[in-house]
Amino acid sequence: MEEIIIITSMNNFKPVRKAVIPVAGYGTRFLPASKAIPKELLPLVDKPVVQYIVEEAVSAGISEIVFIISENKTAIEKHFSQDLLLEDFLEKKGKKEALATIQKASNLAKFVFIPQHQPLGLGHAILQARDVIGDEPFMVFGGDDVMESDIPAAEQLIEVYHQYGGSVLGVIQATTETIGRYGAVDIKEELSSGVFSLKGIVEKPPFGQAPSNYGSVARWLLMPQIFDELTKIQPDSHCGEIQLQPAIASLISQQEVYAKLYQGIYRDCGNVVEYLKANLAFSLKHREFKKEIYAFIQEIKTK
Numbered sequence: 001m002e003e004i005i006i007i008t009s010m011n012n013f014k015p016v017r018k019a020v021i022p023v024a025g026y027g028t029r030f031l032p033a034s035k036a037i038p039k040e041l042l043p044l045v046d047k048p049v050v051q052y053i054v055e056e057a058v059s060a061g062i063s064e065i066v067f068i069i070s071e072n073k074t075a076i077e078k079h080f081s082q083d084l085l086l087e088d089f090l091e092k093k094g095k096k097e098a099l100a101t102i103q104k105a106s107n108l109a110k111f112v113f114i115p116q117h118q119p120l121g122l123g124h125a126i127l128q129a130r131d132v133i134g135d136e137p138f139m140v141f142g143g144d145d146v147m148e149s150d151i152p153a154a155e156q157l158i159e160v161y162h163q164y165g166g167s168v169l170g171v172i173q174a175t176t177e178t179i180g181r182y183g184a185v186d187i188k189e190e191l192s193s194g195v196f197s198l199k200g201i202v203e204k205p206p207f208g209q210a211p212s213n214y215g216s217v218a219r220w221l222l223m224p225q226i227f228d229e230l231t232k233i234q235p236d237s238h239c240g241e242i243q244l245q246p247a248i249a250s251l252i253s254q255q256e257v258y259a260k261l262y263q264g265i266y267r268d269c270g271n272v273v274e275y276l277k278a279n280l281a282f283s284l285k286h287r288e289f290k291k292e293i294y295a296f297i298q299e300i301k302t303k
Contacts, residue, residue, distance in 0.1 A: 013165055016137050016158050016221060017064060019057045022125035023050065023143040024070040024116040029272060038073045039270065040143045045282045045289065047101075048079060049269045053141050054108055060154035062139060064110045066132050068125040070117075077113045082106045121241025123230045130227045137161065137223055140244075142270070145218035146278060149264020157221045157260050160195055166256040167226070169198075169248070170219035172266050180204055182215025183245040185259045194261035198252055203245035214259060216245070218266060226251055 027039035034042070040050035054065055069076055083102065090099040114128045126140060139154055147153035147170075157168045171185055186200035202211055229247035236243060251257055267278040283293040 013162060014136055015061070016139060016161065017062060018066065018133055018136060019062045019064070019139040019141055019154075020066045020068065020126055020129045020133070021050065021053060021057075021141045021143050022068040022116070022122060023073060023076055024068050024119050024125060025143075026070075026119065027270075029270065030275075038076055041075055041079060042269075042275070044146065044269065044275075044278055045286055049144050049146060049275075050076065051079075051105060052146050053143065054080070056147065056152045056154050057139065057141060058108050059152050060139075060158055062109065062154070064112065064132075065108075066112045066114060066129045068114050068116045068128050070119065071115060077111075080105055080108070080111050119241075121236070121239070121243050123233055123242035123244045123247055126222075126244065127227060127230050127242070133224060133227075135224045137167075137221060140220040140222060142218045144268070144270035144275075146267040146269050147218060147262060147264050148267055148278075148281065149262065151263060153219050153262055153264060154221075156263060157219055160258055160260045161221055164191065164195075164197075164256070164258055166258055167223050167248070167251060168221040169201075169216040169257065169259045170262055171214040171216050171259045172218075172262060174213050174215045176208070176210075176213065179210040179213050179215055180207055182217050183248070184210035184212055185214050185216055186211035187214070187259070191258070194263070196259045196261075198257045198259055200252055201245055201249050203243060214261065216248075216259070218262075220244070220248075222248075223251070223255065225255070 023038060023040045027034035030039045041048040044052060057065060067076060086102060087099060112132055116125050116128050153170055157170055160168045169185065174182060181204065184202045184205050185198050186202065188197045188199040190196050200211065201216060226247055229250040230242065233242050233246050235241060248257065268274040269278055283289050
């Protein structure tokens with residue numbers, strides 16, 4: 001039987017300073033809109049979806065963002081890079097607010113861009129960042145998964161890491177009908193409200209066979225040992241992709257892994273209908289637009 005490694009001393013915890021955001025997919029659900037514009041750059045009210053994710057990471061103390069990109073997604077690199085010509089134009093026109101907005105995006109963090117030449121799955125994308133991450137714990141963010149919460153979702157996971165050590169999976173509470181879309185976690189024990197130690201995870205379980213209704217999605221805080229486990233995973237026989245969940249299952253057999261039930265609302269902006277809902281929800285919270293949007297909704301309701 002393999003030894004279970006349990007981290008108990010906070011003195012051994014390295015800070016979570018780096019994040020990986022895979023954005024190399026084709027975004028087929030958003031075609032034709034995503035043919036020339038990466039779906040992660042589609043606007044959520046007044047800024048790109050992926051910028052919300054980067055800002056969340058930075059607010060949780062992360063200072064280095066590693067984007068896994070495809071060769072046709074250079075627009076993401078451009079968005080987070082300095083544009084001196086545009087800055088000069090805005091400065092000369094006296095557009096100070098617009099200038100500050102674009103400067104903020106390029107100054108949020110240190111950005112690294114690594115190509116994934118073929119979209120071979122989330123696990124394969126994460127492996128491309130191994131040399132940059134090194135032997136540190138790190139966060140993985142879904143490139144179009146936005147969390148609407150008072151406490152940033154990344155910060156919620158990092159708090160669990162600081163308390164218990166080990167990898168931490170962000171989970172949502174799904175229904176019996178929808179849990180098959182996610183990696184369903186198998187719970188060993190509830191350690192505190194919404195925090196669980198795990199004994200396994202099942203990727204997209206068949207209906208009625210999920211070990212729980214808690215699904216892993218959007219945010220993963222991972223120990224660097226995950227890279228060794230990913231190298232052992234065989235490509236999926238159906239799609240040829242290297243998935244993350246089997247590597248997590250293997251990691252669980254070797255060290256403690258935890259799950260944290262998000263406090264907040266998960267917005268899957270990779271789904272067209274959910275993306276439209278997110279735009280409406282964020283519009284109703286926007287200080288400049290909320291009154292007009294609310295009035296428009298009331299106008300529609302009366303017709």
